[in-house]
Amino acid sequence: MRRLFAPFLMLAWFAQPAPAQQGPVPPFADAESTRARLPDEERVWFESVDVDRALRRSGALYDDKALDAYLQALLERLYPEFKGVVRMRVVREPGLNAFALPNGSLYINMGLVARLENEAQLATVLAHEAAHFVHRHSFQNRENLKGSTGLATVLGVAGGVGGALVGSLAAMSSVYGYSRELEREADRVGFERIVKLGYDWVSGSRVFELLAEEAKILDVSHPVFFASHPQLEERVQSYRELGAAVESKGGETRVEVFLQATVKTRADWPREELARGKPKSVIHVLSDAARRERYPDFRYWLGEAYRVRGEPGDSERAIAELTPLAETSPVHPPALRTLGLLHMKNGNEAGAAGLFRRYLEVAPHAPDAAFVKQYLGQLEQSGTKGEEKK
Amino acid sequence: MKSLKSWILITVAASFLAGCAVWTRVDNPTLAGPGDAYFVDAPVGWVQLSLYSDGIRVTRDGFQIQLADVTLTPHDKQLPLTKKTSSASMLPTELAELIVAEMRSTPAFANLTVKETTPAQVAGLNGFRLIAQVRNERGVAYSIALYGVALPKGRLVFHFQAIDRFFFQRDLPAFEQMMRSYRTRRAA
Helix, strand or coil, X not given: CHHHHHHHHHHHHHXXXXXXXXXXXXXXXXXXXXXXXXXXXXHHHHHHHHHHHHHHHCCCECCCHHHHHHHHHHHHHHCHXXXXXXXEEEECCXXXXXXXXXXXXXXXXXXXXXXXCCHHHHHHHHHHHHHHHHCCHHHHHHHHHCCHHHHHHHHHHHHHCCCCCCCCHHHHHHHHCCCHHHHHHHHHHHHHHHHHCCECHHHHHHHHHHHHHHHHHHCCCCCCHHHCHHHHHHHHHHHHHHHXXXXXXXXXXXXXXXXXXXXXXXXXXXXXXXXXXXXXXHHHHHCCHHHHCCCCCHHHHHHHHHHHHCXXXXXXXXXXXXXXXXXXXXXXHHHHXXXXXXXXXXXXXXXXXXXXXXXXXXXXXXXXXXXXXXXXXXXXXXXXXXXXXX | CHHHHHHHXXXXXXXXXXXXXXXXXXXXXXXXXXXXXXXXXXXXXCEEECCCCCEEEEXXXXXXXXXXXXXXXXXXXXXXXXXXXXXXXXXXXXXXXXXXXXXXXXXXXXXXXXXXXXXXXXXXXXXXXXXXXXECCCCCEEEEEEEEEEECCEEEEEEEEEEHHHHHHHHXXXXXXXXXXXXXXXXX
């Protein structure tokens, strides 16, 4: 029943008079201070707890405990006074996204982690997002959302956020970005934190350039904050201005530590993208010779991405990427299967049959072995008919 | 007071439903797809959603509990989210990949886990059978069975989903029987 009335409750919530809060809301000073919440803020806080629960129950979280621990430790280094309140979790989504809930829960998509180059960049993202929590931006932004434009925006974009978040106002502004002033405040606070920890802010802020470049190519409708080209361009500009006032250049990037902690994420990311039928990002990232070496099995995933995209010339591109994998030792079973499919579609029946036979030899118990046997049977039957005709 | 409110609600709901006949009890098992393009035998006693214009959709206990639907979509009609199209020459694994990608692109199915995909005869041709699972935001697990095949005139998909606990195993045979009854001519 609660579910049935949820939309009406939400509308009623919007229709309420503005809270009595006057003037700017001071930021939280530390974990203890988060207990002293304003009455209206309390509701937003508990709504966030519901979002946390929904994300957990729906299986939306990415299962990598070592990564969780690494991210949590980094977040606590950035904001040590909020230890015990800020919590870091990874969402099993391949897209570019990270957001903070008003109760201190921070989420980052596995896809965003997989695109980063070093810990300085990761710290830049987390420091920016946590600043939204510390400065209570969700609560402040709530006033702006009460207007009709805000309502239309929230309802209009709700469908793209994720089942668990649909209709959750607590998550909305963090997912889609705050006002320019609040984003700039998060830039400033986040920037101070990464400089204080000795990170290379130049390398760190390059994250926004990287993401802006990809966002431009993807051109998604209703882009979330980290996939919004204009908002990312603003971050690039904002960090340049902040950097101009800082004398120190250089600092730590902690590339090795980062690459080690996130290797599983980079291995899983292309699979998650392609499972959603989205080969664009995979092709963009793995075609880049400077970046792709960091991705386990990049040649296979690039070949798969070309096959899934299926544009003119993609079959040849896929074959070019995958053929070396079929000729190496030990052989790469999935590459044999994908090559077999490509050759079968191209009419190279003998080539396809040979690849399928080898696949079944090296991976007889593969989950798709029954299909490959079926395709091989069709090819052999077709070959026999061809021989008979001759 | 409470019973009066309930009575008013039921009366209002009934007057709406009677006007548009959204639900139809399946008494005669043979149901026709749009334009009589195909026919299936649905389980007697289940309920059909008459307003479903894409194909045939039935349930036994309510769509939150279980639902089964049949769709035959022209190959050139794009899938709404991935914007992909199918073709008559598609292999069963390719079609399965396409359908799963579309499902995963919807927020409610983003965390869909495919348990198994196997070859299956669908409408007398080589197709696929896929079993998957997904959880909603309350943690309730739903199991999904999909059968699909690329026919000359379109992609034919049989979809069944039900609460995993009890309902999926109980109603899967009825769904599979419905899938096997697919034909392009009404039975004599």
